[in-house]
Amino acid sequence: MDMLQTSLDGLMIGSTYALLGLSFALVFGIMRRINLAFGACLLFGASLAIYLEPILGWGAWGLFLITIVGVALASAYVERLCFAPHSKRHGALTAMVASFAVWMQLDEISSQLLPQRTHAFQGLEVPNFWWGEIFVRGDQLLHFAIALVSILLLYLLLYKTRLGLLIRATADSPETAHLLGAQVPWLGFIIFLLAGILGGVAAFMILSADGYVTPLFGLWSTFKGLVAMIIGGVGSLMGAVLGGLILGLVETHAGAALGAEFRDMVTFGLVFLVLIIRPGGLMGVKIYRTDSLARDRV
Amino acid sequence: MLSVNNLVTSYGLIKALKGVSLEAKKGAVTCILGPNGAGKTTLMFTLAGILTPDTGTVNLLDQNLTGLGAPKILRKGLALVPENRLVFADLSVYENLLAGAFTQSRAMATQVSDDIEKMYDRFPILKDRHDQPAGNLSGGEQQMLALARALMSRPSILLMDEPSVGLSPIIVDEIFAIIKQLNEDGMSILLVEQNATKALQVADYFYLLDQGKVTFSGTPDQVKDDDIIKRAYLGGG
Secondary structure (H helix, E strand, O other), rough: HHHHHHHHHHHHHHHHHHHHOOOOOOOOHHOOOOOOOOHHHHHHHHHHHHHHHHHHHHHHHHHHHHHHHHHHHHHHHHHHHHHHHOOOOHHHHHHHHHHHHHHHHHHHHHHHHOOOEEEOOOOOOOOOOEOOOOOOHHHHHHHHHHHHHHHHHHHHHHHOHHHHHHHHHHHOOOHHHHOOOOOOOOOOHHHHHHHHHHHHHHHHHHHHOOOEEEEOOHHHHHHHHHHHHHOOOOOHHHHHHHHHHHHHHHHHHHHHHHHHHHHHHHHHHHHHHHHHHHOOOOOOOOHHHHHHHHHOOO | OOOEEEEEEEEEEEEEEEEEEEEEOOEEEEEEEOOOOOOOOHHHHHOOOOOOOOEEEEEOOOEEEOOOOOHHHHHOOOEEEEOOOOOOOOHHHHHHHHHHHHOOOOHHHHHHHHHHHHHHHHHHHHHHHOOOEEOOOOOHHHHHHHHHHHOOOOEEEEEEEOOOOOOOOOHHHHHHHHHHEEEEEEEEEEEEEHHHHHHHHOOOOOEEEOOEEEEEEEEEEHHHOHHHHHHHHHOOO
């Protein structure tokens, strides 16, 4: 029964990692870019939400909303400042280094907004309950549902709309998309905005489950997102979801079996194994094609 | 119909096209022959708006296309089937066809689905494979898909850059039968080809492009009688 309880907890946490991984996979899979300032965007959104909360007094749902808007704004800002000017083939490294600099900037703004190291982060009030012998945290169940809905909405956007088809065609071959007149003006902006919204949802879920936010949250979420993407398959959206769930499961099981201090060690051991055995990640079968594409464009 | 006047295109300091003039007539198949490096693909890219010419003009049915950029040129009725096909490998066959109709407005949705049905009639293999990723198709099937995708924009002239490249002789025969059929249905075609023997079966008029210049132009009969072309392209002596 413990096994089942731990797995359930792992899945719940994994669903938030899946969202973090999806944000990275969106940006990498479509733009072939890595945004190092991603975690800092999350931290900024969360800090802004806590900073504004006493002024506006909207409660937990207000925090939710402001976090999402804040992260999306920061993400869009990073795109305009670091990625849009370097969208050409040779810009990948410049963009990445630029995003590193903005990471510092956003971190600094966040600590100006929240001068103390630890701030309480209010969660949604949902009653917990027992399901047979399994204890279910109400807020985590709600988070899981929100994650599923977010993933479903993203799927519908990418696979069932004209904009989604345009985005996927451009991701597949930007040159051919251009030839067919299938350009998306502001493509990078839209992708970063989407990644920001997903990241904002994830940030709220993680922080409200923990009940507090510290300045370390930014770096932590960058790691979790990157790891989820690497395990699942670099640039694959399905892979990122799978990678996030696996990461959640492995972490909670490692924590339960070996103790909390081994959690991160097991995680990075897993990344190490994946990189050796299947460098493209679980769903990254097309890594060689993707890789040549990336090299092409980089 | 399509008239190209004194077109010059360069890559940096290197002039790839040194003043090319040619004419593609309505309802005809016009063929450009030429060795590797002659500037054939550069010419195609310039006509389709991927490259911008330094000087010269491109006119299609009284519209000036010069330097408009690929999306606008496509909207004005000139579609290019690029060399090596370049289908969207991860997208399904159906989605590739939809992608070809991007220039059609949303209001045209029913017309677009009618067009897709027409493509399925013309290329039944695409219907059989409509939900498969285009990357899983064979070379010949990908060529058909690229051709159908270009037709989805309802062009008034179709440019094809070496449709026979990398395909087996049987498939090449099939592709040329399709080109002939398209032409008989009224499509104007500008074809770049190295396979002169096949091109002679479909084309009405020929240009020979060499080192960025048109060095010969004539009817199929004149091509067959020209000693240099015979030696270089038809394998005869």
